[in-house]
Amino acid sequence: MIRFKSIISRIVILHVIAVAITSILMSVALSWLLNMATNNIHNEAMEEQAASLAKHLVRQADGSLSLELPENLQGLYSQPYGRYSYAVVDDQGKTLFSSLKDQAPVFPADPRAAAVQFLETRNGGAAISGASIRRAVGDRSVWVQAAEDMANRDVLIDDIVEDFFKHVGWITLPILLVLLVTDIAIFRRALLPLRQASEIAQQIGPARTDIRLPLDEIPSEVRPLVSAINKALDRLDQGFRVQREFTADAAHELRTPLSILRTRVETLDDPRVAKALHLDIEAMSRVVGQLLDIAELEAFAIDPLEVADLQGACAEVAGFIAPLALEQGREIALLGATAPVWVKGNAEMIKRAIRNLAENALKHTPKDTVVEFVVEENGTVTVLDRGPGISSEERELIFQRFWRRDRNQQGSTGLGLSIVQRIAELHGAAIAVQNRGLGGAQFSLRFVVADKMA
16 A cells, blocks of 8 residues: 655545546536436427327317328428337227338327326337327327437437537546645645644754744644643653753752862872872862753853854963873964954853863873864864774764763763764754874864854
8 A cells, every 4th residue: 555654645645536536426427417307308309299299180070080290290200210200099009190100109008197108118129218198189088109219319419428528528627637736735735834833843952942832823633742742842841951950950069079078188198199089089070060061051052143253262272271281291283274263153162162172182192292273264173183093983972971982091071072062063063073094083163154253
């Protein structure tokens, strides 16, 4: 069975089938009505002919009857013409007058029959149909019969039907096509609210869980489904909100104990123990800070009119990260554009994304190598390192939260790149990962270039 994914396709196909069936039924009905109307006209004509024949019956002085037909009627009922026939039969069934060769009645006489009869019979191989009426001539009662050879009428009907359906077909086909096009337009207009609702639904995401599908213009047949979807979105929105609040509350609650712990560690007598604990506390603080970033990003919305200087953001991050890089035996280089590159987005969020990329590069690049920032005028910033690179299997995994290649590596939380991806999604930016030809990895973020400065 053929399945159509489109509702309009289903409706149109079913409508075409319905129109085809209706056309066939209408043709059959019209043919039946035409035949019935022809029969009625034929019966009326035969009754009129019989009545006309009865007017020419004359009673003679001796009591007998004579039939004095004018020349036009004689020609109509003549044997050479052969289309019409007549007979006059008395109450005893005796044929008084007949146009048939054997002077036989056209129809068998029945004295008990109604005053007007419409009869059919066969004469040889021909079908005969006509009328028989009772008439009183003087004191005598006779049956006057008039009939027509059906072969002539059937030929005429066939010609009429053929001509009728030939012309009706040429008229009906364009009408059906216009009806089909009109129906498609009507169906598309009727389904427009659903199409608009689907466009609104595409905007729903983790950052826009407040959007709901409109119910005002939705057809009543689909409204329960749309209402159920809105209720499901309400539950999802509540779940997202609870999750964000829990993450933010937990991170905030951890900040104060960590600050107290950091102060107490600094008072320890053993500097080696203090340094080790200090590194652990910094790592924990980093996790708490990133959890707060995630909680903030889930509820963050970018102002469409907000713009940021991408080159300035990279320069600020490079200046911030340079002391840490020098301390670890690595260098920072800022390359590419020297003038401001204005892109659509929030400057603080863009700096967070670049800083996370830079910190990730510092973790994986060897000592005595350079982490490069390359800013392009098309709104792209690329961070390059000299580390081991990223395999094709890991390129999708690295953006998952808490995913780490080496879980024993200290200082790695597995949240940095997921934050970068989330910031890219909020800005409508494209993120790309690939390996460098001489070794190492490069992460690129391409933002939408702004038409004018902020």
